[in-house]
Amino acid sequence: MAKTVLAVDDSQTMRDMVSFTLRNAGFDVKLAVDGKNAIDVLGGKPIDLIITDINMPNMNGIELIQEVRRLTAYKATPILILTTESDGTRKAEGKAAGATGWIVKPFDPDKLIQVVNKVCP
Amino acid sequence: MDLGQFQRTYFEECAELLAEIEERLLAISAGDVDEESLHALFRAVHSIKGGAGAFGFDQLVSYAHVFETLLDAMRDGRVPVNAQSADVLIAACDILEQLVHAAQSNADLPEDYGADVSRALEALTKGEAVDFANNAEGSAGHIATDSEKPPEIAIEGEDFGLFVTLGDDKGDSQPESEDLSRTGDDTNGNKLDSPDTKTTLETVSLGAKGQFRITFAPAPDMFRKANEPLLLIRELLTLGLLRVHCFIDDVPSLPDLDAEGAYLNWRIDLTTDATIDEIKEVFEFVEDDCHLTILPLYQAKDGEFFVDSHGAYGLWQDPELYQGDDVQNLEIPIAAEDASQDKNSEQDLEKSGLITSPSLKAPAESRMISLPAKTQNENGSRNLAQRGQTTIRVDLDKIDRLVNMVGEIVITQAMLKEQVNKTRMDQSSTLLQGVEELSQHTRELQEAVMAIRAQPVKSVFARMARLVHDVAPGLGKDVKLTISGEATEVDKTVIEQLSDPLTHMIRNSIDHGVETPEVREANGKPRQGVIHLSAGQRGGRIVIEVEDDGAGLNRKRIRQKAEEKGLIFPNTELNNEQLDNLIFMPGFSTAETVSDISGRGVGMDVVKRNIQNLGGRITVQGDPGRGTKFVLTLPLTLAVLDGMIVRVGDETYVLPLSSIIETIRPSKQDIHQLVNNSEMLSMRGEFLPIIYLSRIFSVNQGIADATKGLVVIVDVEGGNRVGLVIDELMGQQQVVIKSLESNYRRLEGISGATILGDGRVSLILDPASISVIWEEGQASTKKLTQSYENETDKLLEPMKEIEAK
Structure with missing residues (x-):
């Protein structure tokens, strides 16, 4: 069965690009526009991977990770943050919140598939 | 994989983001600063930058970066936000818009385009950074440095990177860490029933540069050949820093265990100055008795476990953590944690006075109490989830095709109806009824399709706010623009063509309508003039009004001017309405001096022409001394x-x-x-x-x-x-x-x-x-x-x- 990935980003362009890339690689992709929406989309049900942007309205990526990690269903779910290379602080925050890893933005589609396959084999 | 196809979405998104940026900046410039606004500004510029990076718009990326850095400082409170800095930001927004347009149209802008604004942004960021350093050194200062300095990730064409976690006392990154002696226990088979399927050896060595990942799986008879993996690992330790994972999955159950068999295998990440050949030497004697791979790893940044060779991604945790039985084990402590949280929330409830009885800690009861809250939460969630999926982006061409097809149906339906009517059949015939129903449905279908093309006039109204902000000060006027009905929806094409006429009218109102603050004061009016822009739907048409509280129209002067220019015959009888509407005649201008904003006499007739091209009408009423009101009526659609x-x-x-x-x-x-x-x-x-x-x-x-x-x-x-x-x-x-x-x-x-x-x-x-x-x-x-x-x-x-x- 195809693995399901939740991609969270307030930018339509990014959402489109992530979902296109991952769907092409055979993943099911769910989308959310911010952290709050992501929690709703998850609905407490297990998911194979979460990829999230950091800067988002309502609930940002860091808060989302913290929130998700508190829930039993997602304690072991790999979470990747999409971040710009220069943003060391955000990366550190992401790590502290419990992210599994990061992907640099803008991402190379092949690299995205590579890292997703790595954390979600 | 080519992501270029998403450029279109990107530019559409940019247009929305730019509009949002401008709107928020104008609000800030008007003194309305709130934190969320600054966050939203940052996010908008950040999103523009992110997409630009994806499509390789380098000039846009580097400019947006400077912009974003300042906004980041502002939202963190390191740089103050005031009307003055808002003006720099507005100028910066313009440059950003130009760069987006240039990227969209593949136009080349000079390399230093916007350099002065860029410098101003940097100055603002830096100027404040000095204050910041004065105010607070220490921890906050540290964060600032971090955020400004890109992580030093050497890109040396190697394939992978490794971070060895040293002295990371948080313990979050290596829940599986064990010390060497423990690993020894495992090899003795003492811990075979343990849920741990692998253990990690960590040890310390001095400064190393190259990084390698070694996978080492001895052949089952390795011990019999008097080779000892532990010794090999110790030898590796002399080369540099190690992080060792021992995999015990292959260890059989006790009855099947061959005491002399080699069942363990390792993954060793080595940070070293040694060359790959020197590492190979360590395994020289076992090379034929094991499966061995040695791969160079990429130099990872502090805190990272694994980094891709191009710095494209990194991991803080070993993905293998998430495989196999470990997942089960990981969940155990969390369940406990959740339980404690439940208890906490119960305590919170008690504290807030919702639960007064101390006996309410029984689980069943607490569940009952939390139930309504949960249900409410679930309902809320569903609403939110629905909201997240209520809009989709559709190519305009597709909609136009739909509109065209519906147009064809409307025509076909009209033809059918005419034919049926010609046959003069019985009024109760089912065919006639069917045709009646068809025409009803067709009309509804048409309305529904037209509604798809409709957009709120907000986008064009927002531009007018900017116009007032830019134009009024230059004319020595103090003008406030108020807007109502901006959610009114009009056909997209109408909206696009509405911008020019509205711009003209509002410029006119600022220039000729609203008086200078001094004159207004002398006339007993507030110093600040108000232009009200409103939209609404009336009887199947859109009505847009531009009303100012300025001097109104000078009808005497209008008549005089019209006669001078030969637009009307002297002494022609005209009522007030007719007089007012003379300003729409070609070549008419009453402005005493021609300003660069309006007053060249090419304004209002062009406005009227534009509106008529849209199938609309425009009229003006100008009460002397009390203000002028332009009323514009437009069709809902151009189709x-x-x-x-x-x-x-x-x-x-x-x-x-x-x-x-x-x-x-x-x-x-x-x-x-x-x-x-x-x-x-x-x-x-x-x-x-x-x-x-x-x-x-x-x-x-x-x-x-x-x-x-x-x-x-x-x-x-x-x-x-x-x-x-x-x-x-x-x-x-x-x-x-x-x-x-x-x-x-x-x-x-x-x-x-x-x-x-x-x-x-x-x-x-x-x-x-x-x-x-x-x-x-x-x-x-x-x-x-x-x-x-x-x-x-x-x-x-x-x-x-x-x-x-």
């Missing part, structure tokens, strides 16, 4: 038109209903012959030119005597009216507009074509342009007539093709 079907000889034409004022049947004494064979109609003391459509379009058997036909009075350029002579009115009908330009070419006097219920192609007349043809003189009319004669046949060919389709 259909309320038309009056008229017959001229054996041709039928469509006149836009919006241009028709009235229709009269003149008597002989109303018609006045002029020397050049043209005629004037006298109507309530007004003289209007009479235009015979049959002559303009060279129609056979058209009525040549206005008294035998009808004269339709229509509104044309500059508030003028003309009478169009037709044979008869056939009725009012909504018609689907087909572009002549895209199917044939543009023709003077004709704004488009449509297909009527009987299947005939009918041309939609443009009264303003017909009046121009007429004005151009009788001689040239004749010439035009001839050319039309030839063209009409040709014209119908492509139209019939459409019909056939």
